[in-house]
Amino acid sequence: MATEATAPEHAPEAGGATVDLDPMHQFEIYPLVPIDIGGIDASFTNSSLWMLIAAGVVALLLLAAPSKLVPTRLQSVGEVAYEFIANMMRDILGESGRPFFPFVFTLFMFILAANMLGMVPYSFTVTSHIIVTFALAIVVFVGATIVGFIKNGPGYLRLFVPSGVPIVLLPLLVVIEVISYFTRPISLSVRLFANMMAGHTMLKVFAGFVVMFGVAGAAWMPLGLAPFLLMIGLTGLEILIAFLQAYVFAVLTCIYLNDALNMHH
Amino acid sequence: MEAEAAKLIGAGLAAIALAGAGIGIGHIFGNYLAGALRNPAAAQAQFPNLLLGFALTEATGLFGLVVALIILFVF
Numbered sequence: 001m002a003t004e005a006t007a008p009e010h011a012p013e014a015g016g017a018t019v020d021l022d023p024m025h026q027f028e029i030y031p032l033v034p035i036d037i038g039g040i041d042a043s044f045t046n047s048s049l050w051m052l053i054a055a056g057v058v059a060l061l062l063l064a065a066p067s068k069l070v071p072t073r074l075q076s077v078g079e080v081a082y083e084f085i086a087n088m089m090r091d092i093l094g095e096s097g098r099p100f101f102p103f104v105f106t107l108f109m110f111i112l113a114a115n116m117l118g119m120v121p122y123s124f125t126v127t128s129h130i131i132v133t134f135a136l137a138i139v140v141f142v143g144a145t146i147v148g149f150i151k152n153g154p155g156y157l158r159l160f161v162p163s164g165v166p167i168v169l170l171p172l173l174v175v176i177e178v179i180s181y182f183t184r185p186i187s188l189s190v191r192l193f194a195n196m197m198a199g200h201t202m203l204k205v206f207a208g209f210v211v212m213f214g215v216a217g218a219a220w221m222p223l224g225l226a227p228f229l230l231m232i233g234l235t236g237l238e239i240l241i242a243f244l245q246a247y248v249f250a251v252l253t254c255i256y257l258n259d260a261l262n263m264h265h
Numbered sequence: 266m267e268a269e270a271a272k273l274i275g276a277g278l279a280a281i282a283l284a285g286a287g288i289g290i291g292h293i294f295g296n297y298l299a300g301a302l303r304n305p306a307a308a309q310a311q312f313p314n315l316l317l318g319f320a321l322t323e324a325t326g327l328f329g330l331v332v333a334l335i336i337l338f339v340f
Binding site: 088187190191193194195198241244245247248251 | 330
């Protein structure tokens with residue numbers, strides 16, 4: 001992975017190895033095209049660039065492949081993704097979830113592409129910034145709430161009143177339900193953000209061990225093999241997590257939509 | 266105690282959250298395995314739920330990491 005190695009002046013001296021490795025450097029946002037709209041910094045940053053790339057990759061995957069009856073390999077990748085999310089939505093939402101398929105599918109594909117592109121060395125992980133994931137989560141939260149009120153009217157507020165509860169406990173439970181409802185966007189966004197950030201920091205820290213052994217002299221170099229092999233395993237784990245977190249985000253979106261759409265189970 | 270030292274101790278304490286995540290992940294995989302060995306035919310269908318549970322549990326440990334980062338860098 002992309003270890004932020006040192007500028008030449010910090011280069012390790014022979015023997016006395018000092019390497020300046022900063023695992024947080026990868027999360028730095030810098031403007032590529034400075035844009036200033038009325039005092040608001042709306043620059044085109046590296047984050048924006050990688051968001052565009054993620055959207056572009058998804059669009060290419062789904063649109064560029066020729067749609068044949070017998071799918072080509074590229075086309076079947078897109079079809080597998082479509083089927084995967086369609087089945088997941090059918091399991092959770094039933095038929096009522098059909099109108100929301102494009103939304104959830106877009107969300108899933110964008111997060112998946114952003115997470116996976118983050119695994120490319122020297123790239124930037126868009127979803128490792130809380131503001132990006134929070135923006136996605138608040139859209140889901142506000143959207144699901146609006147859908148709930150449109151579908152059920154004021155009756156949507158019954159979501160906060162669990163049925164079959166002793167009347168004494170009710171005031172306490174309503175408070176708990178309301179709090180848990182309003183922490184949904186926070187937990188949804190922090191889950192994705194923390195996973196991405198922690199995972200990538202961990203990768204860079206372990207990559208730093210490899211570099212440190214490498215520059216510590218020939219005698220130490222074979223020891224660097226251990227963290228290197230660990231790195232390979234961790235990279236595999238991170239790719240799994242990149243997929244899982246996109247899936248979890250989509251599943252939780254469906255569960256929140258389910259609360260709004262099918263209140264009387 | 267100096268505020269700086271207290272910050273570092275607090276951030277370290279926040280890492281204890283990982284103990285809960287470890288117990289949780291162990292529970293999930295252990296119970297999945299127990300269930301899968303009893304009824305191997307049903308195991309495959311529950312594999313997505315296993316991964317979902319794993320991801321949800323793992324995230325709770327990472328909330329502890331976020332607390333540690335807030336302690337270290339915000340205050």
